[in-house]
Amino acid sequence: MAWVYVIVAGLLEMFGLAMMNRFKLEKKLLPLVLLVIGFSASFFLLSLAMETLPMGTVYAVWTGIGAFGGAAIGMFVYGEPKTASRIFFIFLILGSVIALKAVS
């Protein structure tokens, strides 16, 4: 269950960052409220995950999902370049997360 918490926390972090970018552009209340809710939920789930998993592992995976998600959204939603080096690093993140889960 702790791994589910970390992954959902990572997804909520991506959502929070997306809302932060929207807030920077629009300066409206709704993205601000959503960004606070998104990050609060993300941190709450991180603390739940850390009840059973080591904090270094949880933090690294959470950061990895944020970077992975940001790049994936950039490439598939905003048409950023899908270069071989970006795809290599994306799979490096994915592979190490899966391996970390396997050895935990």
Next chain:
Amino acid sequence: MSKHWIFIVVAACFEIGWVIGLKHASTIMEWGLTVVAILASFVLLIAATARLPVATAYAVFVGLGTAGTVIAETLLFGEPFELVKALLIGLLLTGVIGLKLVTPGEKPKPEKGVS
């Protein structure tokens, strides 16, 4: 060295602080400090990346944060050190930093004056 690089280092220290807080805080005081550390790391990171190359600054920040949390849990909280786990975290970090460095990013605003 620009003072914004110092912001990055201090932001990473706050980052390690809130990670420790999320795992170990038990009193209202400790939870309060955890929230302050979260906000401080955000504000400092945003302030610093406004003036530094974003990808490089973020790579340094996340490297310090990840290494710092692993070192803190091993040295301060007696989490057993496992070589395989540490190597995998290093590999994951390589992926995160590599991704940031090869991503065409925003250009920082020029520094005002000499700092």
